[in-house]
Amino acid sequence: MIEETSTQDIDRRIQMAAEAFQFLKNTTISERAEFMNAVADHIEALGEELLTVTHAETSLPLARLTGEKARTVGQWRSYAKAVAAGIYTEARIDLARPEKQKGDLRKYNVGIGPVVVFGASNFPYAFSTAGGDTASAIGAGCPVIIKAHPAHPQTSQIMADAITTVIKAFGWPEGIFSHITETSYEIGTYLTQHPDIRAVAFTGSFTGGKALFDIANRRKDPIPVFAEMGSINPVFAFQNLLETKAEALAKEYIGSLTLGVGQFCTNPGVFIALKGNPLDRFINALKEEIQEITPAKMLHEGIFESFEKNKSIAIEQPDVELIASVHTESTAGSAAAIKTRAKNFINNRVLSEEVFGPFGIVVEYETDEELMEIARQLKGQLTITIAATHEDVRDNGALITILKDKCGRLLFNGMPTGVEVVYGMQHGGPFPSTTDSRFTSVGPDAVKRFVRPICFQNWPDEFLPDELKNDNPLQISRMVDGIMNSESLKLQTT
């Protein structure tokens, strides 16, 4: 249950967010970019103390946290650059012409309204309080109400303070950013149902994400939910490649599978290959590699318990063979891998469920029909990897056509863990990997999630937003009568 004092406080903060939205709508893209760069500077300036606190809260190694902090700073800066360039403005101007009935029509994107962001536990910087969702919502002109993840409260507070400091320095309304530390189960429902909330961003479990999606769609006025809910990220390894590098591939695979104790959304949980000697070599190498892995503490007790439970469920399925498992008496996440035949994988849907942690399933197929059936019955994935030579790709056109429908990112060799924060990245795939495959939560295009278009018809130039004014004061690229340009319009202003 949420305490009544809590709901009063939350109502007050959302009210402040709604008011701050009216302020943000009237900021220019350059003002918001300046704000975002200031947040980046503040986070960058946070010293060793931050890393020490987060390390204690999450058990993530300092080197990883250092990298993630740099990535987070980079997110704020690259999203700021994209916002300043006006990319998400998508300004379209159709001038009045004698043959047109409606005269002058100008459209651009504005922020959708206050956004609730749920911090994720596995990226305490990049996907949490001051993470990519917060940066992209503010970039779009939307105030953020962050629901802090209870697994790293101090880290969350430090990040919230950084953002609040910048708000004060800019003299902007406090309501632009609110940090909610309430931990009751009901808080997610309460925030998602609140009439002034216009969108939700979430990274976490299927159960959590789907619940928010359902709540949002059952509102009197449904709102979008961008939930990234994970994936088994299958690797399809083909014969020509496997023959030449079974052992190297095993090393690469296990490295990706156990990176960060397997706590990545893009962890390659399933490896699919043809039965035979190359696959046997792969499996043998995998066994050796797994035995080298030192179990490490997971992010929090809940993740560890789920991992152990789900791993055991998978291992105990019929017709499953344990390849290797490293056990310790500690509460550390210990890596394991199992092997099963394609038929069993196809028929036993339990084996297609994500086990969040360092756990892999090797699926051995015997016929092309089995391979195709595995592809056809795959649920939506964040990533699918093809471990293949060029010849393998040529030989498997029909399969690859199917796989393209099943994922947001398709890799040719390499491993899927880790995402590059660039425009070309797509982090989001068909349901159930996310609730909306049309958007990404990584890269500057993440901003797109929080805007909607508004059209001004025959509106006097002086009252138009800067993005649509004749003289193009922001010097952004706009589509004018179907042609992209960054020019001023030489018109008589009305």
Add this chain to the structure above:
Amino acid sequence: MIEETSTQDIDRRIQMAAEAFQFLKNTTISERAEFMNAVADHIEALGEELLTVTHAETSLPLARLTGEKARTVGQWRSYAKAVAAGIYTEARIDLARPEKQKGDLRKYNVGIGPVVVFGASNFPYAFSTAGGDTASAIGAGCPVIIKAHPAHPQTSQIMADAITTVIKAFGWPEGIFSHITETSYEIGTYLTQHPDIRAVAFTGSFTGGKALFDIANRRKDPIPVFAEMGSINPVFAFQNLLETKAEALAKEYIGSLTLGVGQFCTNPGVFIALKGNPLDRFINALKEEIQEITPAKMLHEGIFESFEKNKSIAIEQPDVELIASVHTESTAGSAAAIKTRAKNFINNRVLSEEVFGPFGIVVEYETDEELMEIARQLKGQLTITIAATHEDVRDNGALITILKDKCGRLLFNGMPTGVEVVYGMQHGGPFPSTTDSRFTSVGPDAVKRFVRPICFQNWPDEFLPDELKNDNPLQISRMVDGIMNSESLKLQTT
């Protein structure tokens, strides 16, 4: 109930659509544009017979139908041009660089999959079988299953035949377009729940659109529904303007309200102004104008009955004064307008419901607070119109800030009926005017509704889609390392 033979037939057609989707995915944007232009040519070539048939089915005047046919042809051509230009491809290329971990990342938009389109009754060409939804889905690379509107079955068949003829001429798979003439109530549910359907487009009533939205979101794998469900399209008239042209504005308003027997989604159902002499002049002129209106036959019996029922409900509300009403004994839609005070309009929610047809409510406010409260409690609208001088706009900044959150299109004078099919148009507003304010169903940007991004990581050039190949064979504009250009990439191909 749907007959079992019917469901078997529908299953077969959807199966064909799923197969055709794999074909369409491999067509280039120029091939699809060529196809769309051929459909435009075929529709353009349909002669008097089409108009005669549609006139008999819909009672819409021949002049209107001639215009709507031209608009429909224009939609296919302008969407084709946009598709050929690669605008919805949104190609993003981030080349491999030494500091990047992930190497080469390339993203573009592909069709989302088979789309069900529900034909609308009020635009038998532009929003029905061969309307904007069908054109934009095919442009995106998605096969279409059209649920024909039962109010104009012959028109629908002629349009379906035109598309089918082009499919045959191109030698493309039949499954690209299916015409479903089944009329049972359950057919909408059946189509929306079908596992191979990936999106739904609908224009019609709130009840119908919201039902499809709920069905789609309760699927095991939810899919997007783009439902345009109508709106009361308020006109806010300000004092300086009203004083100078009360009578002219009444003429303009009634013209828009009764155009096409009021059967437009953007019909201005509510007129809001300050109590006083200018508004009294407006109301007097309105009374005279309404008495001049000849009742005309509505699109179909169902629309007529709903109109008469909803009009009566509104007229019978307490504290409502009839301005004028033209009655006939026929089944023709007869125009009417009522007047009420702001307090009554704010407190009695019945008066904020759309009455689809030639019916208007004049709302008289006495204080600025009442005006602001009307704005604050407005539900989402397709359009809002400000009838104002520049001075009025300056005096009402706070009000206009609120109104921007409530609509997709904001007009400065003029009337909202009719939409221009251009990039700058936004036809779609906050819920409940549509289920997704982030998209438009009019203008080339309607194509955006049916695509999703896919990213290729380190993929060999020869296997990339043309849109992402190094040498840019389609010569489209792409974002390469953050910069837009249409150039070929001079790289060593892998």
